[in-house]
Amino acid sequence: MIEPRLPKYQWGQRVKTLIDLHNDGSFPDAPAEALLVGIGDTGEIVQVGTHTEANIPIYLVEFSERLVVGCLEEEISPV
16 A cells, blocks of 8 residues: 655645646546646645545645646645
């Protein structure tokens, strides 16, 4: 069993993206591979969860009123 990695970031924390985030199929209303969030866009962490198989933190980040994207620690940085 893989030991869970503790989250670096917390709920309510402001973050920015370090890479462009594209649709991986999680957004059925957007085309596959469509750009969802660009490098440097800012948002707020609204939930912190764990990927059950890999035991790594997953952050739900709200970038706009209707756009919440799941991010890995490597994809975001504190503002």
